[in-house]
Amino acid sequence: MSEKIRQQIEFVREIDKLKHVFRQSYLMNQERHENDAEHSWHIAVMALLLKEHSDEDLDMTKVLHLLLIHDLVEIDAGDTFAYDVKGYEDKWDRELAAAKRIYGLLPEEQKEEWMNLWLEFEEGLTKEAKYAAAMDRLQPVLHNFYTEGKAWRANQVSAVSVRKRLAVLKEVSPALDTYANELINEAVEKGYLLP
Amino acid sequence: MSEKIRQQIEFVREIDKLKHVFRQSYLMNQERHENDAEHSWHIAVMALLLKEHSDEDLDMTKVLHLLLIHDLVEIDAGDTFAYDVKGYEDKWDRELAAAKRIYGLLPEEQKEEWMNLWLEFEEGLTKEAKYAAAMDRLQPVLHNFYTEGKAWRANQVSAVSVRKRLAVLKEVSPALDTYANELINEAVEKGYLLP
Secondary structure, three states: HHHHHHHHHHHHHHHHHHOOOOOEEEOOOOOOEEEEEHHHHHHHHHHHHHHHHOOOOHHHHHHHHHHHHHHHHHHHOOOOOOOHHHHHHOOOHHHHHHHHHOOOOOOOHHHHHHHHHHHHHHHHOOOHHHHHHHHHHHHHHHHHHHHHOOHHHHHEEEHHHHHHHHHHHHHHHHHHHHHHHHHHHHHHHOOEEEE | OHHHHHHHHHHHHHHHHHHHOEEEEOOOOOOOOEEHHHHHHHHHHHHHHHHHHOOOOOOOOHHHHHHHHHHOOHHHOOOOOOHHHHHHHHHHHHHHHHHHHHEEEEEEHHHHHHHHHHHHHHHOHHHHHHHHHHHHHHHHHHHHHHOOOHHHHHHHHHHHHHHHHOHHHHHOOHHHHHHHHHHHHHHHOOOEEEE
16 A cells, blocks of 8 residues: 555544534524534535635635644634634744644655645745635624624623634625625624624 | 625525434544535545545535535435435435526526536446545545444345445546455444444
8 A cells, every 4th residue: 555645544534523613603593512523514605605705816726725624723722712822922833833743744755845834824924825725704793693793792892802713805896895794783783793 | 786796695594404413424533423514524624635546537515515415415305314225216306406596596607507416416427426426436435434324234234235336436436446345344343334
């Protein structure tokens, strides 16, 4: 058996653990928290669905690659809630160590390629990283809105913080940004979200 | 708010249901059955990971699109176990009706595009559809092998049927096919799978 294939399949096996990393967001039916594998799938579909709203000519394979693998670090580092100020203090160190271990399981060239894609997502400077980040940030807003702000209310999140976190959306797509703002305003009116 | 965006977001909300469609496969840690959203994510990552083993020049965005959306029909039609002969009798009718409803939620041009992608996957004739099918069929073999054949044993599946279902893998990648065959042989030796 090819040693390379053996290593790659070991990686496939390892990343199954992402299905056990739970996020603050609830499924739309409010039954339970969403896990990272489900979230990664959902934002990848959103990226395909909403790409016409970006003015940029995007390398969609790269966008999807960024979205599908950027949360793997949470297998070791856990999910840090977007509005957890304390958790963010050592987030980078925890996730960098996780990235080194997890992408380190890959064959040599892939290790470097995937690690760089993860860094590209984290740095958020390229048009693909920005579009990917916009999907990653818009999706939990939808989950919160359609669960009557379940995770927002549990964590006393405010519209000010949500808008701040969604800043990249304006850069990526004014139309989606307008949509998200209307949703946030409605959420405040309905008491799903603090002003 | 743009009517088109409203329709697309309604689609994002609808497909959240894929997270409740359970497959026969178990998670690698055997804790519970895997759901379709997790499976779709996993095979999309596999497609990126293993593409060097295909000799074809693949349109990877299309491959990922096929993999990420092909199971949406199961929101209505449910998961049909790969070795369920009876379930396969009306599988096509159930899934076609589901595809019409679910892709029918999309804005006009997208409805046609996504429906055609689903049909392309189902027909399995293009190089992208074949590669996607190979990922879709290899993944549950890994899940079964690493859970000591948990779903295979529960359903008395034989190596003959697994090999038949994996036939597309040989066409896509002789190296992956060799690997899968070794795994299947080992599974039979270990009693995970009937001969």
